[in-house]
Structure formats: structure tokens, C-alpha cells
Amino acid sequence: xxxIILMILIVSCPVVVAYDxxxxxxxxxxxxxxxxxxxxxxxxxxxxxxxxxxxxIDPYSKYLTATEYERLKDKSYIxxxxxxxxxxxxxxxxxxxQGPAFKAGIKKPVLLLSVNGxxxxxxxxxxxxxxxxxxDKIVLETLVDEIPHISTIIRQPYVLPSVQVINSKIxxxxxNKFIARKTSSExxxxxxxxxxxxxxxxxxxxxxxxxxxxxxFLPPAKLIATTVNNKGKTRNYYSIPNQxxxxxxxxxxxxxxxxxxxxxxxxLQYYQHAVLVGQKTYGKxxxxxxxxxxxxxxxxxTNLKIFYPDGTFCNGKGLIPDVLLNDRQLYExxxxxxxxxxxxxxxxx
Numbered sequence: 330x331x332x333i334i335l336m337i338l339i340v341s342c343p344v345v346v347a348y349d350x351x352x353x354x355x356x357x358x359x360x361x362x363x364x365x366x367x368x369x370x371x372x373x374x375x376x377x378x379x380x381x382x383x384x385x386i387d388p389y390s391k392y393l394t395a396t397e398y399e400r401l402k403d404k405s406y407i408x409x410x411x412x413x414x415x416x417x418x419x420x421x422x423x424x425x426x427q428g429p430a431f432k433a434g435i436k437k438p439v440l441l442l443s444v445n446g447x448x449x450x451x452x453x454x455x456x457x458x459x460x461x462x463x464x465d466k467i468v469l470e471t472l473v474d475e476i477p478h479i480s481t482i483i484r485q486p487y488v489l490p491s492v493q494v495i496n497s498k499i500x501x502x503x504x505n506k507f508i509a510r511k512t513s514s515e516x517x518x519x520x521x522x523x524x525x526x527x528x529x530x531x532x533x534x535x536x537x538x539x540x541x542x543x544x545x546f547l548p549p550a551k552l553i554a555t556t557v558n559n560k561g562k563t564r565n566y567y568s569i570p571n572q573x574x575x576x577x578x579x580x581x582x583x584x585x586x587x588x589x590x591x592x593x594x595x596x597l598q599y600y601q602h603a604v605l606v607g608q609k610t611y612g613k614x615x616x617x618x619x620x621x622x623x624x625x626x627x628x629x630x631t632n633l634k635i636f637y638p639d640g641t642f643c644n645g646k647g648l649i650p651d652v653l654l655n656d657r658q659l660y661e662x663x664x665x666x667x668x669x670x671x672x673x674x675x676x677x678x
Contacts, residue, residue: 351375379628387631389617395625409467410487411435412530413454414585417656420449420457422471423530426493426503430469433482438660440472491534492516494523498663499672501525501581507534507589513542520545520575524675527581529607529659533588536616536635543593544572546602553596555636556616578603579675582650583659587611595637595648605650606671607659612647 351371359368379392393401410428414421420441424430441449444460445468461467467482491508492515495501502523504512512534533539536556543553549570556564580594580603591610597603616633636642652671654662662668 383628383630387615389613389615389629390631391629393619393627393629398619398621398625398627401619405486405488407484407486409433409461409482409484410489413441413457415454420452420454421660422469423660425487425489425505426495428487428489429482429485430480433480434478435469435471435480439478441469442472442477443470444468490515492519494519495527499525501527503527504531504590504593506531507536507539507542507593509535509538512538513545516542517545517574524577525579525581525672528586528590528594529581529583530585531587531590532585532611533590533613536589536592536633539589539593540566541569541572543596544569545574546576546578546597547573547600549573551600552638554592554638555640556633557636558633576602577675579672580605580607581662582607582610582648584608584611584647586648587613588616591643591648592635592637595643598648598651599638604652604671604675605648606652606662606668607650607654609649610647612643612645614643 351374355369355371359366376392376394383390383392409430410425411430412423412425414423418440421438422430422435422441423438424435441457443449444457445464447460449457449460461484465484467484469480469482471478471480489505491504491506491512493503493505495503500523502516502519502525504516504526506512540553547553547568549568549572551568552565553568554566556566578597580597582590582594582605586594586607587610591613594603594605594610598605614635614637615631616635617629618632620628620630622628634642634644652667654665654667658665658667
């Protein structure tokens with residue numbers, strides 16, 4: 330019961346009050362306990378206490394320390410420019426286009442075998458990521474076309490763009506993340522040239538930028554999403570007039586396509602302006618906002634439910650593509666006859 334009261338106090342009162350209370354507790358223990366223990370910095374309990382409380386409410390809300398919040402606002406990061414995912418075959422390393430790993434020769438998703446000589450076969454993703462932080466020079470052993478391959482990569486600053494044109498066997502557009510005041514304008518510049526958009530690794534981003542981006546595909550005044558806040562107030566969003574630059578598109582989606590990217594895909598599927606190809610999406614139809622606290626830390630809170638234009642709520646469900654692919658087809662679609670046939674038929678429309 331005391332733990333619950335403490336957690337509520339931390340969330341609902343100014344953070345400075347919580348810190349002062351914990352400092353007072355530490356002072357009393359240090360001065361009056363029979364063993365006179367050294368004064369303890371109890372402020373470190375705040376992230377765990379608040380996050381445990383928030384996770385009991387929903388999986389997307391979070392407390393961020395001041396350092397974590399500042400790091401979040403920094404669009405660059407130090408790394409190898411790749412993402413690790415667990416697949417049926419094992420751990421795959423997915424390179425970001427033109428990132429450090431890509432430039433070192435990892436051009437497509439490959440199976441990861443070892444990091445700096447250590448086998449990762451029995452490790453989880455979290456433990457593997459820790460290996461990447463130990464050295465600036467990373468030696469990866471991967472399996473490329475069934476042949477072990479060694480790549481040496483130097484960790485360096487890398488900014489993941491919102492929109493990229495990927496030059497592959499078939500040139501296509503990748504949306505990594507919807508970024509405010511960037512995505513729609515960058516997308517508009519390249520849309521007329523290409524007929525495929527890749528959302529396989531797009532975990533969402535700015536809700537309102539995504540809504541603006543949808544207008545590039547739709548006639549005006551089409552309902553594209555409805556939001557509902559914690560007071561039950563609804564707001565409908567419609568496509569903007571005089572923005573449309575392209576009619577139909579192929580959308581690649583997968584298990585990590587989430588949030589804003591799912592709303593984007595569903596609206597285009599619903600109005601028959603896109604063919605969805607890939608695997609079932611993640612299933613997240615809620616939006617978060619950041620609230621900065623007095624000490625520089627912040628709360629990331631789920632504040633809106635988002636409904637598709639047909640009125641359905643996808644949370645925990647995900648989208649079913651029009652054309653389903655297996656894992657191999659999903660990661661290497663342009664080498665697959667199934668996808669190439671879809672693409673050729675699409676171009677004939």
C-alpha cells in the first residue's frame with residue numbers, strides 16, 4: 330500500500346517535492362538508524378517506481394530521466410546504423426540504407442552469428458546490444474547466402490532520415506519515421522517517380538505529419554482518422570484539398586509497422602489507393618505526448634486513441650495485408666517471383 334501511495338505521489342505532484350521527500354527520508358535514516366548507514370540517494374528509485382506504475386496502466390507510457398529525454402531530442406546517435414530483430418532463423422541484422430553497416434558491406438538483412446568474436450546464439454537482443462557498446466570498432470560475423478562473412482564497422486554518428494529513396498533492383502521509397510514538418514514535403518518530392526513505399530520498419534512517429542502525408546494520395550475531404558481523448562472528446566481528420574500527387578501505391582508492411590504507419594497504411598487500403606504486401610502489422614492505435622517536468626525529466630503518456638476511417642480500433646490486432654509473404658519474401662521481396670508478379674500487374678493498371 331505504501332509503495333502505491335509513493336508512486337501516485339511521484340506522478341501527480343511536482344518532481345521537486347518527491348525528491349525533497351526522498352532526501353528527507355535518507356537524512357532521517359542516516360542520522361537516526363542504529364547502524365548509522367551512509368546517506369543514500371533515494372532519487373534513483375523514481376524511474377523504476379514511476380515506470381512500474383505506468384506499465385501497469387499501458388505498455389507505451391514511460392518516465393524518462395533528464396538524460397534520456399535530452400537524448401531523445403537528439404536526432405543523431407552513435408552506432409553502426411542497423412537494427413537487430415529476432416526471426417525464425419535467429420537474430421537478423423537489418424542495415425539502414427547508407428548507414429555505417431551498409432557502407433561496410435551489409436546491404437541487406439543477414440543472419441548474425443557473432444559480435445567481436447563472441448557467439449550470440451544463446452543471447453537475447455538486449456544482451457547482444459550491450460556488446461555493441463563495449464568498443465568503437467565492431468567485428469560482425471554474419472551468414473550471407475549460407476556463407477560466413479566478416480565485416481568490420483566503426484561506430485559513428487548517424488542520423489536516420491525520415492524519407493529515403495532506396496536504389497535496389499527496384500527503386501522504392503522508404504519511410505523510416507514520420508517527422509514533423511519534414512515527411513510530407515520530402516515525400517511529395519519523390520512520389521511521382523516511384524510506385525512502392527516501404528513501411529516494414531516504420532514504427533510510427535508524428536501523428537499529425539502522417540495525417541498531412543495521407544493527403545498526397547487522396548482527394549480532398551476524405552475522413553482519414555478519428556482521435557478520442559480521455560474525456561471522450563472526438564476529433565475527425567480529413568484529407569487536405571489540392572495536395573494529391575499520386576493515385577495508387579504498393580505498401581510493404583510487416584510486424585514492426587506500427588502506430589502512425591499503420592494508420593497511414595489502413596487509410597490508403599480502405600480507400601483502395603494502396604495494395605498492402607507483407608505480413609500482419611504490430612497493432613498500435615494509440616498516440617503519446619511528452620510532458621517535461623521541472624528537473625528536466627519527462628513523462629511520455631498515452632493521450633489519444635486513434636480510429637481508422639471505417640471506425641475500427643486496431644490496438645492489439647494489426648492490419649492484414651492484401652498479399653501475404655513469408656519471412657524470406659518479406660526481407661528480400663525484390664528477389665521473389667511472387668512480389669515481382671504483383672509489381673508488374675500493378676504497373677499495368
